[in-house]
Each structure stands twice: as structure tokens, then as C-alpha cells.
Amino acid sequence: MQNLTHDHINALLPPRPDNSHKMTFGHVLNIAGSIHYRGAAYLSSISALRVGAGYVTLASSPSVCDSVSALTPNVVTLPLLTQMTAKYDNNAPNTDLLATQIQTARWQTIDLQAIDKMAVLQLDDKLNQASVISIGSGLSIGQSTDQLSVNFSRSRNYLDNSSLGNKKHHNSDSDDLSVPNGNSEFFYALLTQLQANPNPVIFDADALNFISRLLHPGNIATTSITLPKHSIITPHPKELSRLLNLDVSEIQAKRVHYTNMAAKQLNAVVVLKGKHTVISDGEQVFINPTGNSALAKAGTGDVLTGMIAGFCAQGVSPIDAACLGVYLHGLAGDIAAEDLSQYGMLASDLLNYIPRAILQVLSV
Ligand SMILES: NC(=O)C1=CN([C@@H]2O[C@H](COP(=O)(O)OP(=O)(O)OC[C@H]3O[C@@H](n4cnc5c(N)ncnc54)[C@H](O)[C@@H]3O)[C@@H](O)[C@H]2O)[C@@H](O)CC1
Numbered sequence: 498m499q500n501l502t503h504d505h506i507n508a509l510l511p512p513r514p515d516n517s518h519k520m521t522f523g524h525v526l527n528i529a530g531s532i533h534y535r536g537a538a539y540l541s542s543i544s545a546l547r548v549g550a551g552y553v554t555l556a557s558s559p560s561v562c563d564s565v566s567a568l569t570p571n572v573v574t575l576p577l578l579t580q581m582t583a584k585y586d587n588n589a590p591n592t593d594l595l596a597t598q599i600q601t602a603r604w605q606t607i608d609l610q611a612i613d614k615m616a617v618l619q620l621d622d623k624l625n626q627a628s629v630i631s632i633g634s635g636l637s638i639g640q641s642t643d644q645l646s647v648n649f650s651r652s653r654n655y656l657d658n659s660s661l662g663n664k665k666h667h668n669s670d671s672d673d674l675s676v677p678n679g680n681s682e683f684f685y686a687l688l689t690q691l692q693a694n695p696n697p698v699i700f701d702a703d704a705l706n707f708i709s710r711l712l713h714p715g716n717i718a719t720t721s722i723t724l725p726k727h728s729i730i731t732p733h734p735k736e737l738s739r740l741l742n743l744d745v746s747e748i749q750a751k752r753v754h755y756t757n758m759a760a761k762q763l764n765a766v767v768v769l770k771g772k773h774t775v776i777s778d779g780e781q782v783f784i785n786p787t788g789n790s791a792l793a794k795a796g797t798g799d800v801l802t803g804m805i806a807g808f809c810a811q812g813v814s815p816i817d818a819a820c821l822g823v824y825l826h827g828l829a830g831d832i833a834a835e836d837l838s839q840y841g842m843l844a845s846d847l848l849n850y851i852p853r854a855i856l857q858v859l860s861v
Pocket residue numbers: 533534535536537538633634635636637702703733734735736745770771795796797798799
């Protein structure tokens with residue numbers, strides 16, 4: 498077990514050759530954001546650019562792409578087909594305003610069922626072109642944990658037709674779409690598609706919650722699941738508790754043990770967030786000393802995901818990218834807190850302090 502240090506992080510920073518162009522520094526495909534979480538798509542995209550990635554494509558629903566484009570000219574967008582874009586012309590919205598709003602919210606999810614996996618097919622080329630894929634920040638797999646079980650029953654149909662699934666747990670009783678199904682079907686098809694992807698894949702937020710549902714359906718059985726070969730997961734303690742089917746208190750009492758265990762079980766780099774973030778690939782374990790309570794604010798986890806993706810894009814290995822991202826994220830929070838206080842920093846402020854954190858590490 499090792500504490501991360503300035504010197505260690507300095508040595509991990511990827512080179513910036515003079516004779517270079519944007520693709521020298523890699524392409525992040527960020528699949529993120531949903532109608533209520535547009536900010537997550539923005540924060541995770543910009544932070545990848547802030548650590549040096551050459552190109553970021555945000556793949557999301559058209560309305561999220563529009564919102565992010567309105568905020569920044571720096572991110573390329575790939576608007577995916579949604580239930581709304583696919584069905585709006587055929588189904589005239591209810592004239593009652595509230596009903597229309599509810600329908601619109603439902604239709605803003607990335608559609609899979611109605612249009613034959615078009616959203617995933619749309620991503621096909623980009624999945625192969627990207628140097629790294631990040632999935633989940635604000636993706637809204639389901640609108641609450643409870644709804645995930647309804648979503649899950651539907652996605653089991655895909656599960657049972659794929660190598661990921663363990664057929665004996667099939668449950669077709671509750672194939673009920675009476676509640677919005679978020680993006681769970683889209684996510685499942687994507688996960689299947691990514692099995693053979695040789696590049697790093699980072700799973701965050703709702704992507705982790707969906708994986709938890711695959712691993713522990715109804716808490717009655719364990720399904721085998723294989724993540725892509727070079728995966729990184731970035732759970733906070735609650736998300737790791739869902740993944741391991743344990744209480745948060747137990748996770749927090751033995752943070753190193755459970756981070757290491759999850760890394761071995763999932764064959765992934767695991768970043769257990771919080772004060773003294775723990776990073777493990779199942780063999781090496783690193784503890785992060787940077788960061789403060791300024792980071793305990795909505796959206797800072799999305800910034801971290803983008804930073805790790807941005808380093809992976811530059812050819813840094815998953816474990817080193819995780820160490821770089823976590824250390825610099827905390828350091829940016831420390832520098833920001835000196836200017837703005839631990840009370841007043843916003844996740845969007847943090848973006849502007851990433852370059853100062855990098856300068857401080859370079860000055861070692
Ligand atoms: N501006 C935006 O668009 C934002 C979008 N976000 C996205 O919102 C989605 C849902 O995030 P939520 O914050 O609602 O859901 P979370 O899964 O983060 O939180 C759900 C529950 O977990 C508990 N929890 C969270 N962190 C914990 C910790 N460190 N230790 C113990 N328990 C903890 C909370 O108390 C809460 O009850 C994610 O996809 C995320 O990416 C958030 O990052 C916030 C900002």
C-alpha cells in the first residue's frame with residue numbers, strides 16, 4: 498500500500514511532444530447526461546479536455562447535446578436517437594401540459610427497443626475510433642433505485658441472450674413498461690457491444706448502479722458479468738456497497754480491503770471515492786492524500802471521471818490514469834479552497850483549477 502506523492506504523480510504525467518496534433522492526445526467518447534443531469538455531461542466532458550485530451554465527443558440525447566453546446570464550444574456532440582426523436586411525429590403529445598411534460602421526460606431516454614438498437618448502432622464507429630470510453634455520469638439508467646428493478650427485468654431479456662448472462666435466473670414475469678425505463682436497455686446493449694473493446698472503459702454513477710443490478714438481481718442470485726478488459730470503475734461508498742451487496746458502514750470500515758476485493762472480482766481498476774480515496778487494480782493499492790470538504794458538492798465526481806478518461810486518452814495505463822486523476826482532482830480542490838473557501842467552491846469552479854494543479858505538480 499502506497500501513499501500518492503507529488504513526485505510519483507509528476508513522473509506519471511504523459512509527455513506533450515512539440516510535433517503533435519489533437520489526435521496525438523487521444524479521443525474521449527463520453528456517453529453521459531440525461532434530461533435531469535445535463536450538468537454531469539458538461540463537467541465530465543470539459544474535465545477530460547482540461548487534463549490534456551485532444552478531442553472529446555459527448556454522446557447523449559439531442560437536448561443534452563444542445564445544452565452542452567450552448568455552454569461550451571469545446572465539445573463535439575453526437576446526438577443519439579431517443580424515444581422522443583423516434584416517436585414524436587407519430588404520437589402527438591397530449592394537449593394537457595403536465596401529461597405532455599411527463600411524456601417528454603420519458604421520451605428523452607436513449608431508445609433501444611422501439612428503433613432496433615439504433616442508438617447503439619449510431620455509436621458503433623465512434624466506439625472503435627475512441628481511445629477511451631466513459632459511461633454513466635448523469636446517464637440516468639433509472640429515475641430511482643426502485644425503478645431499476647422494473648428496468649432490470651426488461652434488460653434481462655438481453656442478458657439471457659448474451660454471454661454475460663446466467664440463464665437460470667431468467668424472470669420474464671414483469672416485462673412491464675408502465676414506468677419510464679431510463680436508459681437501462683441502451684446501457685445493456687452497450688455493455689454487450691463493449692465486451693471485445695480493447696481500449697479503456699470507465700464506468701461511473703448510474704452505469705455502476707446498473708452493473709450492481711446485473712450482479713445482484715433482487716438480492717437473490719449472483720450473475721456472472723465480465724467487464725471490458727481495461728475497465729476502471731469509480732464508485733462512491735454507496736455505489737461500492739451496491740456492487741458488493743454490503744452495507745456502507747462495512748465498506749467504510751475496511752476501505753482498502755473492499756476496494757482490492759472488488760478490483761479482483763471485477764478484474765478492473767477500482768477507485769473508491771471519499772476522503773483518502775483508495776485506488777486498486779487488485780495487486781497495487783494507492784491512497785490519495787489530497788482533497789478537502791470543498792469536493793463534497795454535487796458534480797465533483799463527474800469532474801473526476803472526465804479527468805481519468807482524459808489521461809487514459811493520452812495513453813496512460815488505467816491504474817496510472819486513476820492515480821493521476823484522483824491526486825490532481827484533490828489538489829485542484831485544495832488550491833480552489835484557498836481562493837474560494839471550502840464552503841464556496843462549485844464543481845464548475847473546480848474545472849478552472851485543474852491547470853493550476855498540473856502546474857504545481859510540474860514544478861516539483
Ligand atoms: N449537475 C449534474 O447534472 C449532476 C449530476 N449528477 C449525476 O446524478 C446521478 C445521481 O446522483 P445522485 O447524487 O442523485 O445519486 P448518488 O448515487 O450519488 O446518491 C444516492 C445515495 O447515495 C448516498 N451517498 C452518496 N455518496 C455517498 C458517500 N460518499 N457515502 C455514503 N453514501 C453516499 C446518498 O446519501 C444518496 O442517498 C449520477 O448519474 C450523477 O452522475 C451528480 O453528479 C450531481 C450533479
